[in-house]
Amino acid sequence: MPILVMKFGGTSVANLDRIHRASKRVAREVANGYDVIVIVSAMSGKTNELVGWVNETSHLYDAREYDAVVSSGEQVTAGLMSLRLQEMDVPARSWQGWQVPVKTTGVHSAARIEEIPTDNIMAKFGEGMRVAVVAGFQGIADDGRVTTLGRGGSDTTAVAFAAAFGAERCDIYTDVDGVYTTDPRISDKARKLDKIAFEEMLELASLGAKVLQTRSVELAMRYKVKLRVLSSFEEYDPEAGTLVCDEEDIVESNVVSGVAYSRDEAKMTLISVADRPGIASAIFTPLADAGVNVDMIVQNISEEGRTDMTFSCPVDQVARAEKAMSAAKEAGDINFHDIVADTDVAKVSIVGIGMRSQAGIAAKMFQVLSNEGINIKVITTSEIKLSVLIDRKYLELAVQALHDAFELEKA
């Protein structure tokens, strides 16, 4: 029988009633003729409770014990959903990560899946089991200890299972009904997309559209796993949600597919850095070591051997970045006059695979923002994306203006 992977996030299994509703969707796909692998998250709130206990117990905690504690939440949901499915006369059983086994690296609390042997679960499908309910977000390391994949790792678990089992599709059930052209809370013209290319989804995911974990999209793209994002709160509809798929599977699309944003950005500038070969490495290596997620980077024109270096990072990493830069200056690794942080900026991006083949998109974007009197502070581009840093107070205005200008409300 063809295999379908269905993933239910924390809000979709938040209580027994929702587990019941999710189970009904699973039962329907079984009736449709699929053998189903369900990946479940912990009931919403549970993981936070467990993480809270760990933090309260130990400040610099042993990540192996963190994983042992935190992985228990998914285990509970998996067992409960199996029971519910059995009540519906659907042959189901639960699997913890180590039982599959989901083999991962030993990097506790941020492990990566290395291998998912399919024989155990396939053997059970062969014996008449129709649903394997697998605890998401977890695996087992070589030394036999439980690992977790990091927050949101259940999406990645789902895609990895879909790839390993050659599933027909991987349905990600969540609390939104698909991927939108932009955040509906910001623009009431936001339109749900029926299809979106992996590359576009990847840019949207990493740009702050929190529908899918970035890593899961990467994995889906690499293994060509058809991914569907849909709501667990809507009525059943086989065409619901947004299909994330290969570019070739999308017959026609707008040049720009969506407007993404990231609200809490900061722009940092190192004033008057001595410009010499290796200076970028001297700046960004200590930042990386300090765990600062540097996003955009701009280097100004050099004058008299000195230059200004600007970069952006999440606003809550500014203190860490300043500390790392000061330390590097004291150690004599870099030299600058001053470090200036602008913590009132946001990032707005337009994304679309059509941008590759169409000129003038950037010019149009700049014009739209200029018409609204919005000053652009930093620009970065990729093949299918164009991002600008602007004052945070213009964020909503910019998103709405761009959504209108590129007519994203029209299919």
Next chain:
Amino acid sequence: MPILVMKFGGTSVANLDRIHRASKRVAREVANGYDVIVIVSAMSGKTNELVGWVNETSHLYDAREYDAVVSSGEQVTAGLMSLRLQEMDVPARSWQGWQVPVKTTGVHSAARIEEIPTDNIMAKFGEGMRVAVVAGFQGIADDGRVTTLGRGGSDTTAVAFAAAFGAERCDIYTDVDGVYTTDPRISDKARKLDKIAFEEMLELASLGAKVLQTRSVELAMRYKVKLRVLSSFEEYDPEAGTLVCDEEDIVESNVVSGVAYSRDEAKMTLISVADRPGIASAIFTPLADAGVNVDMIVQNISEEGRTDMTFSCPVDQVARAEKAMSAAKEAGDINFHDIVADTDVAKVSIVGIGMRSQAGIAAKMFQVLSNEGINIKVITTSEIKLSVLIDRKYLELAVQALHDAFELEKA
């Protein structure tokens, strides 16, 4: 280094503060020179919450899924206590049942421990680990699925580890400070025993003194594991609690060690049963099959080939017992005029290894009850115990009178 097993029940690890207090006791024993194996229960309330979810999801639940869900509670405590011990600079790590592995039968939710290989944990002790924090109450079956030992199974886990590792002692930390001559809530003259023989503890445990799970005492007796029951809420005292030990280790003791009781009993009588060889088996086999825990059995003198058969069972099993007897009558397996249930009775017992060698104890017990005007409905005896069924309303009076008469307040 000598090994000590310490077990903490649900109330002793009910929250982070109590886990902290329990960890301090563990750290002290490490400082005393022990390698420690800690067996933990789930934080109190957690197991009930999980069991509630299972029951709400499925009435005739799959015990394998029950075990997968319910075993998660101990796992959380084990991880948190390991983290707390590490914070105190005590090298510790958590072990789930399957990681040890605690090998059990496949009888889910009532599994029995078959083997505890010591090599994994001993190897870690060899590498400098000082505390193994093991999730109690759980194990793994041959097919790789998680099992649980039934409620209270953490006591059994603790004793089994003490036996497997040749521990010097097994300390059971609970919310009472030891084993008493009777329930202090009933008699304010109740006295804590410093020592009690395994056999006596076994009678007390199965008679309703809920300090230790019966199976754990049986196991301790078989493997000669020194068992100590003590409170996790008292100040540290190396002599605290009650030592449950071999009869030979108790130099002197009272003839009667304690007065136990069981409140919610029922007395059932089958009136005018045809008395023939095999009739007892014909009655008690269907009762056992129906899950009725028959305790006392009395067969009256036979008259004209018919007799009355009386037995006791927990009061909440009366309906089940009646149903089983009616079914057996309809099937023609047994024949009786009527079945009468007296659901207002309680059981009171005196227990003591000294009773073996001293005559007149039974007579004294009957005299004491008679003096108080308490009618005895059923009597059973063993070598070291004497139980009577009486009207429930006399329970407290009977316990107090017997405690006084045998002078149990005196050491």
